[in-house]
Structures are given as structure tokens and as C-alpha cells.
Amino acid sequence: MRFDKKIGMLLIITAAFLAPLVLGSYSILVLSEIFVTALFALSLNFVLGYGGMLQFHQAVFLGVSAYAYALFVLHNGSLIVGAILGPIIAVLFGTVMGVFLVRLSGIYFGMLTLALGQLVWAVVFRWYSFTGGGNGIPSIPLPGFLSTSTERYEATLIIFLVSAFLLYKIINSPFGLLLRATGENDTRAESIGANTKTIRLAGLILSSFFAGISGISYVIYSQSVSPDILYWKKSAEILVICLVGGIYTFSGPIIGSVVIVLITTIASQYTEHIAFILGIILLVSVLFMPEGIVGSIKKRIGDRIAADKKYK
Amino acid sequence: MLQIKNISKSFDKFLALSNISFNAPTGKITAIIGPNGAGKSTLFNIISGHLKPDGGKIILKDKDITGLAPHAISSLGIGRTFQIPSLFPKLTVKENIMAASIVHNRTTFKFFGLDSKSEIVTDSIIDKMNLSEFSGTPVGSLPYGVGKELEIAIAIATDPKLLLMDEPTAGIPKTEVGQIIKKIKDLCELENITVLFTEHDISFVLSIASKIVVMNYGELIFEGTPEEAMKSSDVKEIYLGKDA
Numbered sequence: 308m309r310f311d312k313k314i315g316m317l318l319i320i321t322a323a324f325l326a327p328l329v330l331g332s333y334s335i336l337v338l339s340e341i342f343v344t345a346l347f348a349l350s351l352n353f354v355l356g357y358g359g360m361l362q363f364h365q366a367v368f369l370g371v372s373a374y375a376y377a378l379f380v381l382h383n384g385s386l387i388v389g390a391i392l393g394p395i396i397a398v399l400f401g402t403v404m405g406v407f408l409v410r411l412s413g414i415y416f417g418m419l420t421l422a423l424g425q426l427v428w429a430v431v432f433r434w435y436s437f438t439g440g441g442n443g444i445p446s447i448p449l450p451g452f453l454s455t456s457t458e459r460y461e462a463t464l465i466i467f468l469v470s471a472f473l474l475y476k477i478i479n480s481p482f483g484l485l486l487r488a489t490g491e492n493d494t495r496a497e498s499i500g501a502n503t504k505t506i507r508l509a510g511l512i513l514s515s516f517f518a519g520i521s522g523i524s525y526v527i528y529s530q531s532v533s534p535d536i537l538y539w540k541k542s543a544e545i546l547v548i549c550l551v552g553g554i555y556t557f558s559g560p561i562i563g564s565v566v567i568v569l570i571t572t573i574a575s576q577y578t579e580h581i582a583f584i585l586g587i588i589l590l591v592s593v594l595f596m597p598e599g600i601v602g603s604i605k606k607r608i609g610d611r612i613a614a615d616k617k618y619k
Numbered sequence: 620m621l622q623i624k625n626i627s628k629s630f631d632k633f634l635a636l637s638n639i640s641f642n643a644p645t646g647k648i649t650a651i652i653g654p655n656g657a658g659k660s661t662l663f664n665i666i667s668g669h670l671k672p673d674g675g676k677i678i679l680k681d682k683d684i685t686g687l688a689p690h691a692i693s694s695l696g697i698g699r700t701f702q703i704p705s706l707f708p709k710l711t712v713k714e715n716i717m718a719a720s721i722v723h724n725r726t727t728f729k730f731f732g733l734d735s736k737s738e739i740v741t742d743s744i745i746d747k748m749n750l751s752e753f754s755g756t757p758v759g760s761l762p763y764g765v766g767k768e769l770e771i772a773i774a775i776a777t778d779p780k781l782l783l784m785d786e787p788t789a790g791i792p793k794t795e796v797g798q799i800i801k802k803i804k805d806l807c808e809l810e811n812i813t814v815l816f817t818e819h820d821i822s823f824v825l826s827i828a829s830k831i832v833v834m835n836y837g838e839l840i841f842e843g844t845p846e847e848a849m850k851s852s853d854v855k856e857i858y859l860g861k862d863a
Contacts, residue, residue: 481721481729481737484710488718491707498667499719499777500693501727509728555709 323464327457335460339528341568342467343521348548348560349474350517355546356554357478358510359490360408361417364424365545367404368515370537372397372522374431377444377532386450393526394519400427401515408511409504412493425539432534443533447526459527466524470517475557477513486510540582547585551592553599562601620645620781620813621666626675628661635661637837639675643781643830648807648814650824653834659817660702662834663785666815667699668692679781694722698779702786702817704766708759712750712769715758717741719776740776748772748802764791771802775810782806784816788823796820800827825849 327335351365372393379389404423408416431438438444453459477483489496489503489510496503526532535541544567552563567588574584596603621643628636636658643649651659664670666677668689677685684692693699707715720737721727745751748768753761758769767787774782787803788796804827807814818824824831824845831848833841841847841854848854 477730480731481726481734483730484714484718485721485727487710488707488714491709492705494669494689495701495705495707495773496718497689498669498693498699499773500690500722501718502690506727513730 320468324461327460332456335456336528337568337572339460339463340572341564342463343524343528344545344548344568345561345564346467346470346524347518347521348545348552348564349471349557350514350521351545352549352554352560353474353478353486353517354510354514355549356556356559357483357487357490358507358514359493360507360510361414362420362511362514363417363546364420364539364542365514365518366537366539366541367424367427368397368401368518369522369525369541370431370532370534371400371427372519373526373532373536374438374444376523376526377447378438380448381444386448390523393523394516397515397519397522398512401512401518402508405508405511405515409507421539424537424542428534428537428539431537438534441534443531443535445531447530447532449527449530453527462527463524466520466527470520471561474517478557482506482509544585547589549599551588551599553596553602553605555598556601556605559599559601563599566600620680621815622676622678623662623666624676624678626662626665626672626677628658628665628670628672635837636665636672639834639837639839641832641839641842643813643815645813646807646811647829648803648816648827649830649832650828651815651817651832651834652819652821652824653817654819656836657834658837659834660785661837663699663783663817666692666783667697693777693779696778696780697783698774698777698781699783700767700770700774700785700787702789704763704770706758706766706769706773709757711755711757712753712761712772713741713745713755715769716744716772716776719773720744723777744772744776748775764795767791767799768802771799771806775806775812779812781813781815784814786817786819788818788820796823803827 323338326338330338347365347369350368351362354360354362375396376389376393379392380386407423408419411419432440434440449459453462485496485501485506489501489506493503525536548563548567549560551567552561553559567585570584570588571581575581578584592599598606623642624640626636626639639662651662653659661670665672668687668691671686675685676683679695679697682695684695707718710718717737720740721734724734724737726734726737745754748771750765750768750772753765758766761769767790771784771787784803788799791799800823803814803816806812828845831841831843831845832839833848833854841851843851
């Protein structure tokens with residue numbers, strides 16, 4: 308079973324790398340969006356599914372990273388340094404917010420993520436002279452090796468694969484086990500001697516780092532930024548993607564991204580009411596597949612979640 | 620090992636603990652008995668740092684630990700089990716124990732790879748507690764009794780010098796109580812762990828405790844050996860009932 312899975316994954320990855328040979332430029336762009344979204348969803352699920360924290364405003368970290376790159380490059384900074392700067396800025400925001408957030412739990416935690424996140428959005432939206440306000444920043448320069456659409460596609464694919472691999476490793480590390488334990492039962496984690504506040508803070512910082520990476524991936528994909536990418540709606544969307552895919556599985560958010568991006572892409576050709584469609588998908592998923600697509604399938608075939616496999 | 624000095628605690632106007640003092644001698648099993656509402660669990664929560672006392676001190680081997688955070692108290696060598704199993708339900712039995720072992724081994728912030736030392740310790744605890752058949756089972760689907768044993772296994776994984784057990788046999792079928800008692804006794808003797816536990820089943824207490832503390836309505840009414848407890852008229856009247 309394990310062996311078959313590995314071969315299946317290798318086939319999918321190979322196919323993804325070769326996709327530009329057969330698919331048109333529009334399909335390639337949609338696939339890029341899936342990779343950007345999937346990495347962003349994985350970064351959220353790291354704290355949501357594994358850390359048990361109600362992070363309602365993950366988009367902030369994607370947003371500040373993308374803006375950091377755009378603004379740095381716009382002021383004649385080096386493109387590569389800009390790409391490194393993005394995730395660092397995201398981590399900075401994650402750390403400052405995290406210090407306040409870990410003092411709270413449950414819905415209070417969630418409310419504070421929303422409040423702090425919207426504060427950042429408001430600053431970006433209002434500070435016209437610096438951020439371009441509601442217009443955002445169009446046509447952001449990219450390095451020379453990302454000049455064709457195929458190159459940009461391969462870049463988002465590689466960033467996704469490397470980041471997903473790292474996240475998977477972290478979830479299966481000693482820290483990952485303690486993060487999951489803290490997420491499930493904070494009181495018990497404390498009584499085995501775990502400093503749960505520090506563990507949750509480390510989880511938030513790592514999550515903001517990977518969200519920051521997805522912000523760079525987003526700039527490569529769209530070559531522009533606007534305040535929409537750090538508005539609460541963006542965070543709600545990614546939350547829905549995680550829930551629909553399944554938050555107690557590693558691959559859930561990835562599958563959720565594939566399903567939701569494809570459905571919204573197709574639906575947007577016929578209607579403007581995408582939020583309505585997302586709502587229906589969420590409703591159906593919560594009612595009939597409370598553990599998400601991947602969670603329900605795994606339950607059905609009696610499989611254990613991937614992260615649990617390690618310690619059998 | 621552990622000294623409780625003049626501990627008091629009230630909730631609003633209700634006095635839950637009134638000036639409680641006693642000690643738990645090193646390497647021995649001390650039992651706190653008393654009817655429901657006597658303040659046993661409140662006292663445990665104060666020792667483990669989940670509640671702060673209004674007055675008094677908790678001394679662990681000459682060190683004042685009163686009011687420290689639960690994780691700090693745990694890392695000083697006090698392990699604890701809960702009356703109603705408080706576990707990590709989505710993790711497997713092995714992962715539950717391993718989490719405690721990792722914290723004790725100070726590899727919590729190891730972000731890649733494995734902690735093989737913790738894994739070895741975990742495997743030996745699983746063996747010792749006869750939990751191997753459940754090793755890979757998510758804890759949420761375990762029978763209640765196994766959950767109680769897992770409680771003990773997790774506490775041992777933190778390598779405690781003092782183990783606090785809140786009603787370790789509560790909710791367990793009478794036929795399985797003997798097995799748990801034997802495990803607690805073995806622990807105390809083989810691993811040299813000091814045990815302080817609460818219980819309401821007096822027969823169980825008499826068979827393993829070398830010291831008994833009796834509480835009623837937040838007050839300490841007796842402290843002594845099981846034999847003395849059986850002779851004490853106060854204990855008979857308040858704890859066992861007037862006819863006993």
C-alpha cells in the first residue's frame with residue numbers, strides 16, 4: 308500500500324512538471340493558482356488542524372509577504388533579496404501577533420486574529436502613497452528566469468513541493484507531535500510539562516513563514532498585488548478550503564484547493580456569485596462529510612491519517 | 620518528599636480547603652480519602668499548579684513550588700493522572716506516551732527527524748504496562764479501563780519522582796481494580812516513585828497505602844497508618860458512617 312502510494316505520487320508530480328507540454332496557457336495558469344492556494348492552505352492547516360488554533364485571518368501573512376516583495380522591488384531593491392524579505396516580514400508579523408494571540412484560546416483567539424488582521428488590511432488599504440491603496444501594485448518585476456508562463460508555472464510547482472515536504476517533515480517531528488498534543492488537550496499537555504504557550508507561538512511563527520512563502524508564490528503567479536489578498540474574505544475562502552478538504556489530514560487542504568479552485572474557476576464563467584457557491588459547498592461538506600473530503604474517504608477505507616503512521 | 624503547609628482555598632464564599640497540612644513521605648504510597656466534595660481534587664489541582672491557593676505553601680524537597688505554572692511543576696518531577704482520563708484522543712496510544720517522553724527528554728523544539736531516545740523509552744513503558752496490543756490505536760476509540768492505564772503510562776513517561784493520582788480506580792470494573800493496584804504498587808517499589816493518590820474505595824486504600832490522610836468538608840480530620848485509621852472513631856464516624 309505504501310509502495311503504491313509513493314509510485315502514485317511520483318506519477319502525479321512528473322505529470323505536473325510535464326503539464327505545460329500538453330496544456331494551454333490558461334489551464335497552466337489555473338494549475339499555478341492551485342499550487343499557490345494549496346501551499347497557503349497547508350500553512351493555515353498547520354495551526355488550524357494540527358495546532359487546534361482558530362486562525363481566522365491567515366491571509367495577512369500571505370499579503371504582507373507579497374507586498375514586502377513588491378514594495379522592495381519597486382524601490383529598486385534586488386529581486387532575490389525581495390523574495391527572501393517577504394517571508395521574513397511575514398514571520399515578523401506572525402511573531403508580534405502570536406505573542407498576544409497565545410494568551411487566548413478558542414473563539415477569543417479567533418476574534419483577535421480577525422481584529423489584528425483587519426488592522427493590517429486597513430493600513431495597506433489607506434496608506435495610498437506607500438502601498439498604492441485600493442489600486443494595489445500592478446506589473447511587479449520578476450527575475451529573468453521567470454519570464455515565460457511555463458517558467459512561472461514550474462516555479463510555483465517547485466515552491467509548493469519543497470514547502471509541502473518541509474511541512475510534512477515538521478508535522479512528523481517531535482515538535483509536530485507536541486503541537487498536535489497541545490491542539491487536542493492544552494491542560495494535559497501542560498501537565499506532562501509542555502510549555503504550551505511557547506509551542507503554540509512556534510506553531511504560529513512557522514505557519515506565518517510558510518504563508519509568507521505562498522505570498523511570494525502568489526506574486527510569481529499573478530505579478531500584481533492588491534489589498535484583496537489580505538482582506539478577511541481571502542482568509543474565509545482558505546478556511547473553507549481546509550474544512551472542505553479535511554483539517555485532520557495532511558492532504559486535505561491540498562485536495563480542498565484542487566476542488567474549490569476548479570469549481571470557482573468554472574463557475575465564474577457563468578455567475579458572479581462565487582461566495583454563494585462556496586457557501587453551498589461548505590454546507591454540503593459540513594452536513595455530509597464533517598471530516599472533509601479526505602477525512603471521510605480515509606475513514607471509509609479505515610486508513611489512519613498520514614501523520615499518525617510514523618509511530619505505529 | 621512533598622509537604623503541604625496550611626493550604627486554604629475558597630471559591631466565592633464556599634470554603635473548599637481549610638488550613639490543610641500534611642506530608643507525603645519519600646518512596647511511600649500516601650492515600651487521601653474522603654467523601655465526594657471533601658476537597659481532594661481541589662488539593663490536587665493546587666499541588667499540580669492548575670489552581671492557586673489563597674494561603675499556604677507547597678514544598679517539594681525543600682523547594683517552594685506554590686503557584687508555579689503546571690508545566691514548570693511537571694518539569695520539577697511531579698507527574699499527575701486525572702480522575703476522568705484526560706488524553707490526546709486523535710493521537711495513538713504510542714503517540715500519547717511519546718509526547719510526554721519528548722517533553723521530558725527536552726526535544727520538544729526539534730523540528731525535523733525523530734527522537735529515538737524517547738521512542739525507546741516509550742516502547743519500554745508500553746511493554747511494562749502491557750499496552751502493546753493498543754499501541755497504534757487512536758486513543759479516542761479505547762475502552763475506558765485502558766484509558767485509565769494509559770493515564771498512568773503517560774505520567775510515568777515524564778519520569779516523575781512524585782506521582783499524583785486522582786482516583787485511579789474510579790469507573791473501573793471491580794474485577795480490574797486488582798490489576799491497577801498491582802501496577803501502582805510495582806511502580807512505587809521498582810521505580811522508586813513516591814505516590815500520592817485520592818480514593819473513595821477504602822478496601823483498596825488499606826491494601827496498598829502506608830499512610831492515610833482523611834479529609835471531610837475541606838478539613839483534614841486524620842493522618843496516620845491504615846491500622847490507626849481503622850481504629851480512629853473520627854474516621855469511622857465521618858468517613859465510614861456511624862454504623863461502621
